[in-house]
Amino acid sequence: MVVVTDPWFTDVHETDPGRAETALAPPGSAGPFVRRRAESPFTLCVRRTVRGPLDAEVVRCTDDVRLRLERDPRHVVAVPLQGMLHVHYRGREIDVVAGGAAVLVPADEATVLVPAGSAVALVRVPGDVLCEDLEALLGRTVVRPLRAGVPVPAATAPDALGPLAPFLGDVPGPDSVLGNALTAEPLEEAILDGVLHAADEPAREALDATAPSWGPRTVRACLDLIETYPERPHTARTLADGAGLSVRALQDCWQRHRGRTPEEELGRVRLERAHRDLEELRRGEATVASVATAWGFRHEDFTARYEMRYGRSPEVTLGSPAFA
CATH class of the missing domain: 2.60.120.10 (Jelly Rolls)
Structure with a gap:
């Protein structure tokens, strides 16, 4: 955490x-x-x-x-x-x-x-x-x-x-x-x-305008960074800075080539890491709340997302025997 x-x-x-x-x-x-x-x-x-x-x-x-x-x-x-x-x-x-x-x-x-x-x-x-x-x-x-x-x-x-x-x-x-x-x-x-x-600001229309798009290689580089270091506090801004793009260009490019947002991709990777922790840890070593917090989830949101992805509650995974 x-x-x-x-x-x-x-x-x-x-x-x-x-x-x-x-x-x-x-x-x-x-x-x-x-x-x-x-x-x-x-x-x-x-x-x-x-x-x-x-x-x-x-x-x-x-x-x-x-x-x-x-x-x-x-x-x-x-x-x-x-x-x-x-x-x-x-x-x-x-x-x-x-x-x-x-x-x-x-x-x-x-x-x-x-x-x-x-x-x-x-x-x-x-x-x-x-x-x-x-x-x-x-x-x-x-x-x-x-x-x-x-x-x-x-x-x-x-x-x-x-x-x-x-x-x-x-x-x-x-x-x-x-x-x-x-x-x-x-x-x-x-x-x-x-x-x-x-806000009523002159650049308001520019925020709604179509952003320039880039190839999938840019997205792949950012995705590699997320998958390698999911514990870092990534944001759309830090990822865009790393790619040398504007935030809007990166978001549009990501949506075009991945069909989701960078934030959704990051949530997917962190949910997988949380699932791995729940499988490896035992009761008494951690709680579902502590694992959720460590990976940047609110407890209530984490439980719902986990059940939708894995078909069981995170409490069940944490309480399951190792190697079951």
Whole structure:
């Protein structure tokens, strides 16, 4: 298992409304303003994860919470995880339902109202990091800084920002998705790509344009690297860098010659390695969860994928007699 020391996690619960407004101000925010609905028990939960350039926090509350975001040089993505959000931004009022998102551009103030019982995720991404990701996708330089965009209508955001869900919904800690480089680094790229596809940016059309294709030899070289070193935190970006291609060119080439994505190929190889470990290890030496984590799988996803591939549960394989 790859050990990552970079992630930083906080998980705070506050039951005093007064202290919640003063002591639990999210980064880049003037602090939450809580509107009490009744004398019922109060709880405000703020979970924050920082890894590399990404800074994400999840806010849940039993009462209405208004978050005033101050001017911030980063792009801010507001995603309702439960319930809905009401965003006031640039004189516009926008309602965002679960499955949607609002991309708020730098240097502007915004107010996010989180109704009682709802949950919001706020993800902050530096503009220069988005530029680097866009250049890797296109294989060319882009004008910096990125042009300011507009809030993303809820109907257009789900496909682009869907990868945010496991990143934001995971419990903070070293065993989370962001505690393992095998899952964290590809997920970071997916989040950056999602923001770029969702934002109103001049290169948006270029991201949808047909990418130049290459022969199968390029794919074979990348596949050899994956099969030889599956324990490395490969991503579409690192594979493209190694092949001297843009990310989009590599992905299109891979799909053309292999009928699947590089990520799917990597998952296949790692599942085979996990299966081998389960056959070789005995109960007491490992658990299904530890093997899944070591190969970059979430436990629930691993079990379903394993059963589909091998026709039995991973627990059965781990408990089978050696040489049976």
